[in-house]
Amino acid sequence: MLLNDDQSMLADLAARLFTDKADPDTVRAIRDGRIDSGYDQTLWQAMGEAGLTGILVPEAHGGMDFGLVGAGLVAREAGRRLAMTPYVSSAVLAATALGAADDDALRARWLPALADARAIATLACDEGRHHRPHDPATRAVAGGDGGWHLQGEKTLVSDAAEADLLLVSADDGDGDGDGPCLFAVEAGAAGLTIESTPLLDSRSCARITLDRTPAQPLGAGRPALDASLRAGRAVLAAELVGIAREVFARTLGYLHERRQFGRAIGSFQALQHRAAHLSVEIEMAEALAFRALEACDRDEPGADAMVPAAKAKAAAVARVAAAEGVQMHGGMGMTDEFDIGLFMKRARAAGHTLGGDRYCTDAFARARGY
Amino acid sequence: MAELEAWRMDVRDWLAANCPDAMREPVRSADDHVWGGRRWVFSSEAQRLWLERMAAKGWTAPEWPVEYGGAGLSPEAHAVLREEMARIGARTPVSNFGFWMLGPALLKFGSEAQKRRHLPAIARGEIRWCQGYSEPGAGSDLASLQTRAEAHDDHFVVNGRKIWTSYADRADCMFCLVRTDPDARKQAGISFLLLDMESEGVSTRPIQLISGESPFCETFFDDVSVPQENLVGELNQGWTIAKYLLTHERENIGGEPPGLLKGRDLGAMALAAIGADAEGRIDEPSLRHDIAGLEIDAMAFRALVDDVRARAEAGQGVGARSAMLKYYGTELNKRRYDLMMDVMGAEALEWEGERTHGGQYAREWLRSKGNSIEGGTSEIMLDIVAAHVLELPRG
Ligand SMILES: Cc1cc2nc3c(=O)[nH]c(=O)nc-3n(C[C@H](O)[C@H](O)[C@H](O)COP(=O)(O)OP(=O)(O)OC[C@H]3O[C@@H](n4cnc5c(N)ncnc54)[C@H](O)[C@@H]3O)c2cc1C
Numbered sequence: 001m002l003l004n005d006d007q008s009m010l011a012d013l014a015a016r017l018f019t020d021k022a023d024p025d026t027v028r029a030i031r032d033g034r035i036d037s038g039y040d041q042t043l044w045q046a047m048g049e050a051g052l053t054g055i056l057v058p059e060a061h062g063g064m065d066f067g068l069v070g071a072g073l074v075a076r077e078a079g080r081r082l083a084m085t086p087y088v089s090s091a092v093l094a095a096t097a098l099g100a101a102d103d104d105a106l107r108a109r110w111l112p113a114l115a116d117a118r119a120i121a122t123l124a125c126d127e128g129r130h131h132r133p134h135d136p137a138t139r140a141v142a143g144g145d146g147g148w149h150l151q152g153e154k155t156l157v158s159d160a161a162e163a164d165l166l167l168v169s170a171d172d173g174d175g176d177g178d179g180p181c182l183f184a185v186e187a188g189a190a191g192l193t194i195e196s197t198p199l200l201d202s203r204s205c206a207r208i209t210l211d212r213t214p215a216q217p218l219g220a221g222r223p224a225l226d227a228s229l230r231a232g233r234a235v236l237a238a239e240l241v242g243i244a245r246e247v248f249a250r251t252l253g254y255l256h257e258r259r260q261f262g263r264a265i266g267s268f269q270a271l272q273h274r275a276a277h278l279s280v281e282i283e284m285a286e287a288l289a290f291r292a293l294e295a296c297d298r299d300e301p302g303a304d305a306m307v308p309a310a311k312a313k314a315a316a317v318a319r320v321a322a323a324e325g326v327q328m329h330g331g332m333g334m335t336d337e338f339d340i341g342l343f344m345k346r347a348r349a350a351g352h353t354l355g356g357d358r359y360c361t362d363a364f365a366r367a368r369g370y
Numbered sequence: 371m372a373e374l375e376a377w378r379m380d381v382r383d384w385l386a387a388n389c390p391d392a393m394r395e396p397v398r399s400a401d402d403h404v405w406g407g408r409r410w411v412f413s414s415e416a417q418r419l420w421l422e423r424m425a426a427k428g429w430t431a432p433e434w435p436v437e438y439g440g441a442g443l444s445p446e447a448h449a450v451l452r453e454e455m456a457r458i459g460a461r462t463p464v465s466n467f468g469f470w471m472l473g474p475a476l477l478k479f480g481s482e483a484q485k486r487r488h489l490p491a492i493a494r495g496e497i498r499w500c501q502g503y504s505e506p507g508a509g510s511d512l513a514s515l516q517t518r519a520e521a522h523d524d525h526f527v528v529n530g531r532k533i534w535t536s537y538a539d540r541a542d543c544m545f546c547l548v549r550t551d552p553d554a555r556k557q558a559g560i561s562f563l564l565l566d567m568e569s570e571g572v573s574t575r576p577i578q579l580i581s582g583e584s585p586f587c588e589t590f591f592d593d594v595s596v597p598q599e600n601l602v603g604e605l606n607q608g609w610t611i612a613k614y615l616l617t618h619e620r621e622n623i624g625g626e627p628p629g630l631l632k633g634r635d636l637g638a639m640a641l642a643a644i645g646a647d648a649e650g651r652i653d654e655p656s657l658r659h660d661i662a663g664l665e666i667d668a669m670a671f672r673a674l675v676d677d678v679r680a681r682a683e684a685g686q687g688v689g690a691r692s693a694m695l696k697y698y699g700t701e702l703n704k705r706r707y708d709l710m711m712d713v714m715g716a717e718a719l720e721w722e723g724e725r726t727h728g729g730q731y732a733r734e735w736l737r738s739k740g741n742s743i744e745g746g747t748s749e750i751m752l753d754i755v756a757a758h759v760l761e762l763p764r765g
Contacts, residue, residue, distance in 0.1 A: 001680070002677075002680050255762060256762070256763065264762075264763045266762040266763050267762065267763040267765045269756075269765050272753070272756035272760075272762050272765070273749065273752040273756065275756060275762065276694075276697075276753075276755035276756045276760060277697075277752060279694070279760055280674075280697065280755070283674050283677075283694065284670035284674045287670060287674040287676070288666075288670035288674075291673040291676075309665075309669050309670070310670075312663075312666055361662045361666065362662070364662050364665070365637065365659070366651070368635075368637050368662070369637065369638075370637035370638070370641050370652045370658060370661070370662075
């Protein structure tokens with residue numbers, strides 16, 4: 001899409017910030033314990049100072065309220081540099097869910113802290129192996145004192161160990177059939193157990209158990225969860241586009257540089273055609289991702305079909321871009337020393353998060369009425 | 371903005387008053403497409419009237435200048451016209467190679483006299499053009515073409531043979547590429563000529579396609595005399611025009627499918643053809659998944675086309691990106707027709723009869739296979755993307 005002036009400025013700012021402050025090698029540093037943290041704290045603080053952690057937070061709560069196109073521009077740059085931050089968890093998923101919450105006190109307490117990176121929050125909506133956000137086994141039980149308790153287990157909770165606040169989906173048992181609601185659980189709450197399960201992309205992730213854990217309802221029902229998921233998927237699509245773009249740029253560089261049979265391997269038509277095809281796929285994935293983000297910002301009726309479409313497309317394209325990247329780098333592509341593999345791992349994990357391409361393709365078909 | 375909205379209302383009113391009801395029916399068969407030309411026989415009075423009315427407004431070629439038979443519309447105003455036509459399902463009143471290809475080339479490279487003579491006749495649907503590029507020995511390697519045009523005092527003498535010339539037997543005139551300097555480097559000795567198909571020495575032989583139709587021909591030139599004034603641009607500079615025109619052709623081929631699938635949703639077709647399960651979804655999960663996958667790609671493709679258009683309007687140029695669009699758009703179209711065949715099952719295999727309007731499913735499916743060949747093959751498009759977009763080294 002053609003960016004307006006504000007969006008161009010934001011894109012430039014994000015590009016500069018991530019080029020200066022993010023480095024794919026940080027993935028190894030965190031994985032190998034050279035950095036003693038689940039994420040890149042220096043980068044996260046820099047993002048906070050630049051306002052990016054509050055990109056979706058309303059101005060009244062100290063955020064930029066930039067909208068999802070802006071959040072996507074940041075994510076694309078983060079994808080390019082494999083930024084190891086809780087950006088999607090905290091600045092997108094949690095900020096959107098809290099923004100939709102029906103509880104002013106909760107919003108006033110958490111949104112400003114998320115906006116300036118004093119606190120991290122995340123969403124816990126998955127159980128088991130697959131993304132089925134609308135049918136949780138986790139139960140919310142109302143106590144006699146008017147409070148609520150949660151009982152259940154969650155998987156694939158990104159950044160849980162670092163989070164000050166977890167937004168947990170649960171069935172409130174009111175039998176109204178309107179689906180799960182979100183509940184706020186604070187770090188250190190009674191009965192909350194966090195088992196870290198770092199993923200192949202070396203990001204912080206956990207399985208959590210909730211046993212009579214006190215929780216506070218967001219009070220907005222399923223719409224808050226759906227808004228959060230929609231924003232998260234759209235922004236992940238943009239991150240995946242950034243990953244695809246970066247892997248492809250590196251691969252293209254290698255096609256020029258590497259020589260075999262007395263010529264650059266990029267002069268072989270078999271590789272040229274695959275690269276050319278991939279370049280079209282990447283441009284399409286990018287165009288669709290930003291079109292979907294824009295549709296959300298404008299609250300277009302088509303947005304509910306466009307977002308899963310964008311996520312499915314970006315996930316598939318990023319995966320192919322990474323796989324072609326490895327293949328076209330030959331043996332080099334298989335080494336840990338080389339960055340391509342890091343992109344491949346992140347593409348796989350981000351592609352699965354909040355619904356992989358099969359889930360999203362099916363969601364698209366539903367939204368289209370078939 | 372307000373101006374555009376006022377324009378929209380004018381267009382809407384005019385269309386409501388002037389578009390015959392029959393011209394708002396979906397296109398069902400090849401007879402519904404109006405190609406125009408000296409020998410054109412309208413299949414209904416409504417067809418004739420619709421063309422006459424649209425041509426009088428200059429809306430058959432909306433962006434061409436008024437003095438050349440167009441309406442001089444801006445791209446935005448044209449978009450409004452297109453949207454309003456689509457809204458009521460109005461058919462395109464006439465179209466042929468004159469609109470898609472020759473017109474834009476003449477506007478850019480033609481002399482004033484050529485523009486005044488040829489463009490209004492195209493816009494009114496009076497002259498039907500065909501494209502004489504390919505030859506038996508010159509397909510993808512178009513610049514190796516051999517049809518000769520020898521320059522005499524005030525005319526050229528053309529000898530040689532073209533092939534795959536779409537509708538050569540039904541067209542009035544041809545724009546073609548001929549070799550005017552056999553000694554120059556391939557691309558440097560080519561000129562762009564206009565010739566009348568009724569000239570002495572021109573003959574055509576139809577070639578039947580796998581779809582059963584014979585839209586294209588072999589075209590022979592035997593000492594055909596072509597007046598000097600029919601040379602477009604400079605002598606031996608035809609390659610530049612040819613390339614410009616190919617870009618236009620590619621943008622058109624990459625567009626929405628014509629025919630049966632125009633404006634139709636495969637998902638809805640499948641629901642009707644296959645039936646719904648208890649949840650109201652296509653009762654065939656693997657087909658549903660494939661249709662959704664195709665529609666996602668189609669949506670992404672449209673988003674890219676819109677971006678490329680917006681960039682072009684902002685003066686950033688389309689250039690070699692048209693090869694990207696031609697490549698993906700035609701491959702997508704082939705996939706769409708493959709799925710349509712799956713959706714329609716046995717009915718789609720019928721080759722004749724009323725039910726399928728004479729085997730339209732099968733015939734259009736087969737015809738779609740040519741999309742990735744005509745106007746430059748997919749492989750050539752990928753070559754162009756590799757060389758000019760990705761700037762990879764030449765093989
Ligand atoms: C429906 C239809 C309508 C047409 N209408 C017209 C018309 O009106 N006027 C006109 O002039 N022409 C027309 N054409 C011709 C069309 O432009 C040519 O068919 C096309 O350019 C390919 O040329 P060819 O058929 O000689 O195939 P070839 O060039 O012989 O190609 C054969 C195969 O080899 C591949 N190939 C060739 N070169 C390379 C390479 N360098 N690298 C990799 N692969 C390669 C091709 O991609 C293709 O798969 C039409 C064709 C079709 C199918």
